[in-house]
Amino acid sequence: MVLGAGITGVTTAWYLRQAGFNVSIIERQGEAGQETSFANGGQISTSHPEPWANPAAPFTVLRWLGRAGAPLRLRPRADLAQWQWAFDFLRECLPWRSRRNTAAIAALAAHSLAELHRLRELAGIADAYDARAHGILHLFFAPRAFTRACARTAELAPFGIELRPCTAAQCVDTEPALATLAPRLAGGLYAPADESGDAMRFSRALADVLADDGVRFHYGMEIERLNATDGRITRIEVRHLSGERDVHEADVYVICLGSHARGLLRQIGEDLPVFPLKGYSITAPVTDAARAPQVSLTDESRRIVCSRLGERLRVAGTAELNDYDTGIDPARTTAMLDWVDTCLPGAIDRERATPWAGLRPATPDGLPIIGYMRHANLWCNTGHGPLGWTLACGSASVLAALMCGEEPAIDFPFWRG
Template sequence: MAGVVTPHLPSRARRTTCKGLTALQHRESGRVKIIVIGAGVVGTAAAWYLAAAGHEVEVVERRDGAGLETSFANGGQISPCHAEPWANPAVLPKLARWLGREDAPLLMRWRRWDPELWAWGASFLVNCLPGRTEANTERVLRLALYSRDCLRRLRAETGIAYDQRTAGILHIYRDPAEYAHACAAADLMRRHGLDRVALTVAECLEHEPALAAVAPTLAGGIFTPGDESGDAHLFTRELARLAEGRGVRFRYGVGVRRLVTRGERVAGLDTEAGQLEAEVYVLAAATASRALARPLGLHLPIVPAKGYSITAPVTDPARAPVVSITDDEHKIVVSRLGERLRVAGTAEMTGEDLTLTPARVAAVLGHARALFPGGADYDRAEPWTGLRPATPDGVPLVGPTRYHNLWLDTGHGTLGWTMACGSGALLADLIGRRRPAIDPAGLGLSR
C-alpha cells in the first residue's frame, strides 16, 4: 500500500505534524459537523464513535430505520476467525466444481457483460496467490480483533443488549484435507493474536452436543473461544437509539442522489430532502457506495454479494446449538439468537437483484435440517436475502479519499458486523488526527 493519504478538513483548522502523521487542531471546541451516509451496522457504529469524539453527527439513510438492509438478518457472528478471505489458494479448485450449480456456496453469474464484475473477478484470482492471502488475512484480522475489543468495551459501558452470546465459534470440517488447511490458517491467525484451538470430533461434541447428528461425518473442528454472536439488526437499532441520546440526528427515508463536489472537496449532498451540507462526509452505504463514488472518479472495488439466511423458532433447546457454528464445507453459519435459530450463508454475484432464488433458500434450509434436526421448526423458517459489499481481497475500505473531506467506511463483505465498531473507532481517530489504536496501513483505497 502507498502511504496513508492525509486529507484536508475545514480550512479554518490549523495543521501541525506529530510523530510522522499530520495532526489537525480543530477550532477550539474540536467539533465539526459530519454527515454519515448509511445507517447499517457500519454507518451507525461510525456515527456513535464520531459523536463520542465530540463531533456534530447526522446520519442519512434511505430506509425507514436503522439496520434494514445488509444488517437485517445476517449470520449473527462477530467472527475474527473468518479473517481468511474468500480469495485464497484453496478456493481455486472449488470454483471449477461449483460452476453451473445453483446451490454452490459461491456463485458468479456471468450472463451479461459487466466490466466491473469481470475486473473484480480478475482481481479476486490475483488475490488467491499465497502471499496476497497472508497479507489480506493479517489486515482483516488486525481490524477484526480491534473491533471485537471495541464492542466489548461498548457493551460494558452502555449495557446494550442484542441476544448476544459469548460462547465462541466452532468451525467444523468433514474433509481431512480441508481440516489440515484450516489448521495451517489457524496457526497464521494465532501468530497475529487470535486464539484458535484444533479439536477432535469428540472434543467438538463436548463444546456443542447438538452436533451429534453429524458427528460421524466430521474430521475435526477449530474453536475460537473469544468470538461471539448476536442479532446485528437489534444491535444496530439499539446503538442508533443510544446515539440519538448522544445528539446524533438520524434522517430516515432520505435517499442520496449524488455527492456535490467543488474542486477537491465535497460541498454537499443532493438528497430527496434537498441539499444537505457538512464539513466532513463518511460514505458507509454498503453496496450503494460504489454508485455514489463513481461520478466523483472514485472506483471502489466493490460488488454486491447476495447472501441468504433463514430464521426459525427453536423447538427443542437440547437439539439446537448454544455455540455459534460455521460449517466450512458449505459456507454456512448458525447462530442462536434467543429462541430463534439463524442460519446464513452462500454468496451470489448477481448484481443488485434481491430475488430469493428457491434453490439457494432450499440449500440453506437443507443444511440447517441436516446439522440440527429437530432443533427448530424449519417449516416456519423465514427466508431473507441481502447484498453484502464485497471487495476482491476481502479487506474493507476504511480511510480517506482524494477528496479532502470525504472518507470511506465500506466494503466489509460478510464481516460488517464483525468489523463495524473497530472501523468506526478507527475512523473517528483518523478524522480527529489522533494516533489510532491500530495501524491503518492496507485498509484504505490506496492499497
C-alpha cells in the same frame, strides 16, 4: 454527516460522537440496520481472518462452478467493472498478497472485538442484541480438509488466534446439540474467543442511544447525488419517500453505504472497488432448546454458518456475484432448511422460517475501505464484505482516529484517496 445507517454507519456515528463531532445520519430505510446488516450470519468471527481471495479460492471456484446447489454462483455480465473486480480478486489470491491481507484483517478483527466490548458497556446495549460469547466451532466432514485446516492453525497463532482442534466426540462435548451429527464429522476447530449476536438489533439499539445523545437521524431519504465544487463535497441531494426533493449540507461526509457506495461515488469521479456478493439466510423459531446450538457453527464444506439468537436460530451462506438484486431464490433457502434438518434435527420450526437475502459489500482483497477520498472533506468506511459485523466497531474507531488526526490503534492499509 454519515451516509447510511447499517452496522457500519451507526458505529461510525458513535465513534465520531464520542470524539466530539456534531453528527447527523441520512438513511433511505425507516430505521437502522435494514439492508445487509438485517439478517446476516450473526458471527463475530475474529478466528477466521483469511480473506475469500486466498490461494485455494480459484480451485474452489472452478470446482463449484455450474454445480446445482453449490455455495457459489457467478453471473458474468457485460460490465467491465465486474470483470476488473474478478481479475483483481484473482490477483489477491497470490499467496503473499493473501498472507498480507490475512494479517491486516486479523489485526482489525482483534481490535474490533475489544472495541465491541467497550462500546456495548459504555452505550448500555450489552443485553439488546442476543449476544452469546460461546465461541465458534468450525465443522469438517472430510478428513483431508480437517487435516489441512489443523495445519493452518499454526499460521494464525502469531495473530493471537486460538483454534483448538477437536475430535468428533470433543465437538459434541463443546456443543451437545451436535450429537446426531457426530458420526459424520471428521473433526472441528473451536475458536473460544469468538461471539455471535444480532447485528440489526445492535444497530437499532445503538441508533436509539445516539438519538438520545443528539445525533440527528434522517430516515426515509434516498441520496440521489453528491455535489462537489473545487474538490470538496458541498451538499447532497436527497429524495424523500413522498417524492419531495431536498438538499443537506455538512462540513465533512462519511460514506457508509455498503454495496451502494460505488454507484454514488462514480458521479463525482471517485472509484471504489466494491461489488455486491449476494448471500441468503433463514431465521426460524427454536422449538427444542436442547437441539439448537449455543455455540455458533460454521460448516466448512458448504460455507454455511449458524448462530443462536435468543429463541431464534439463524442460518446463512452462499455467495453470488450477480448484481444488486435481492430477490429470494427458494432453492437457496430450502437448502439451508434442509441443512438444519440434517445437522440439527428437530431444532427449529421450519414452517415459520423467514427467508432473507442481502448484498455483502465485497472488495477484491477482502479489506474494508477505511480512510479519506480524493475530495477533501470526504471519508469512507465501507467494503466489509463477509465480515462487516465482525469488523464494524474496530473500523469505525480507527476511522474516527484518522479523522481527528490521531494515530489509529492498529497498523492497517488505510485508503488514501
